[in-house]
Amino acid sequence: MTLTRRSTFALGLGLPLMLVTRPLFASPETMGAAIATFTAGATPAEGRVSLDIPLLVENGNSVPMTVEVDSPMTANDHVTEIAVFNERNPLPDIVRFRPSPALGLARFQVRIRLGDTQKITAIARMSDGSLWSAAMTVIVTAPACIES
Amino acid sequence: MADVLVNIPESAAPGEIIEIKLLISHPMETGFRPLADGTLQPRDIITSVRCLYGGETVLEVDLHPAISANPFLAFHLRVDRSDEIVLEWTDWYGEVQREVRQIEVV
Numbered sequence: 001m002t003l004t005r006r007s008t009f010a011l012g013l014g015l016p017l018m019l020v021t022r023p024l025f026a027s028p029e030t031m032g033a034a035i036a037t038f039t040a041g042a043t044p045a046e047g048r049v050s051l052d053i054p055l056l057v058e059n060g061n062s063v064p065m066t067v068e069v070d071s072p073m074t075a076n077d078h079v080t081e082i083a084v085f086n087e088r089n090p091l092p093d094i095v096r097f098r099p100s101p102a103l104g105l106a107r108f109q110v111r112i113r114l115g116d117t118q119k120i121t122a123i124a125r126m127s128d129g130s131l132w133s134a135a136m137t138v139i140v141t142a143p144a145c146i147e148s
Numbered sequence: 149m150a151d152v153l154v155n156i157p158e159s160a161a162p163g164e165i166i167e168i169k170l171l172i173s174h175p176m177e178t179g180f181r182p183l184a185d186g187t188l189q190p191r192d193i194i195t196s197v198r199c200l201y202g203g204e205t206v207l208e209v210d211l212h213p214a215i216s217a218n219p220f221l222a223f224h225l226r227v228d229r230s231d232e233i234v235l236e237w238t239d240w241y242g243e244v245q246r247e248v249r250q251i252e253v254v
């Protein structure tokens with residue numbers, strides 16, 4: 001094959017594609033995909049879920065998070081599942097809760113890791129099948145997963 | 149076997165919503181942490197926690213590597229009878245550990 005000006009250009013355009021490697025971190029797209037799997041493609045309504053995380057986090061290795069869903073938690077009307085997602089950790093999932101109405105109150109606290117400043121999304125599925133969500137952006141000054 | 153702190157009130161009034169707190173001593177190794185030789189420290193996390201009240205499952209939690217080392221969990225439970233409260237968790241290797249407490253509802 002002779003190297004014409006045209007084929008040299010084609011080669012130059014193709015090279016960067018070969019250098020693309022698998023990204024280490026999740027992205028807003030992978031979070032979107034994880035959410036779509038959870039919601040089976042439906043779009044959750046905003047509200048009923050409250051997400052409480054400090055707005056500014058110094059240490060991403062241990063961040064207190066409270067998620068609460070406004071629900072009477074009765075046999076006929078309760079939360080069946082809550083899922084929390086992130087955009088920029090290596091994996092989009094953080095935690096899932098499957099409460100029974102016996103809890104009486106749908107409020108959960110855990111401590112999470114945040115690899116970067118990012119948006120956190122919580123989605124609740126109710127016993128009637130409806131989906132509700134809350135999202136917030138958390139600024140992280142010293143992210144998790146930096147030091148080895 | 150991990151050290152664990154469980155905080156459940158010993159007694160409550162009927163219908164009261166109590167708070168249950170669980171703190172497990174565990175590294176929650178993410179599987180993304182590089183070692184000096186360039187390989188990754190294998191993942192070792194607690195994958196799920198379950199709470200049973202009188203033998204009935206009242207809460208299941210799935211944990212992912214984004215949960216901090218020494219996982220902490222707090223939730224609520226409406227108690228209407230004296231019974232056993234069991235907290236049970238499973239690690240990456242399928243090993244199950246459980247803590248049992250008795251609550252008096254008077």
